[in-house]
Amino acid sequence: MTTNVVADIFTIVAICAGAFFFLAGSVGLLRFPDTFTRLHALTKADNLGLGLVVLGLLPQVDSLSTACKLVLVWFLVLLGSATVSQLIARAVRREGPKP
Template sequence: MTEIVQMVQGVLLIAGCVFFAIGTLGLFRFSETLTRIHALTKVDNLGLGFVVLALLPGMPSLASGMKVVLIWLVALVASATSAHLIARAVRSQERGRSAGSEHHD
């Protein structure tokens, strides 16, 4: 039984790492800031989700399991918020440029 659990944990950990790698690949393959953010937020969240799922069966108590889930939730909120902030900054910069006004960075 424990062997099966360990195998599932291993598969989930590998899946998580693969998704993190794909998310990083997005930084290189996509050319615009916003499409890169799409790759980083969504794919990395999934990667972290798999890693958290893999760690859950090995947790010594319910509280520490919740702590790991909490890490995932806070990372989700943080990535959604930072993605939104970067997107807003990019948008306002683009608007400034298209309006023809000069902007100093």
């Protein structure tokens, strides 16, 4: 097999795995009973899904700057999702469960 075929297969596998984790996070959002477990499902599954998608796209980029931009976007999403989930969890804990 040539290098391009191996890179293409790796890209397909990684992006499909990332899409699976995105789907699992969405199902967790819809199925889990309370806000804390929903936040856990979304932050863990979506961050892993995006990481796999970025990892799958890295062999396809043509320059180092594009690869760095992809990784930077992933890290910014990690930081943003962690911050937002902490703020949502703190607000829910402060207000208490609704009957």
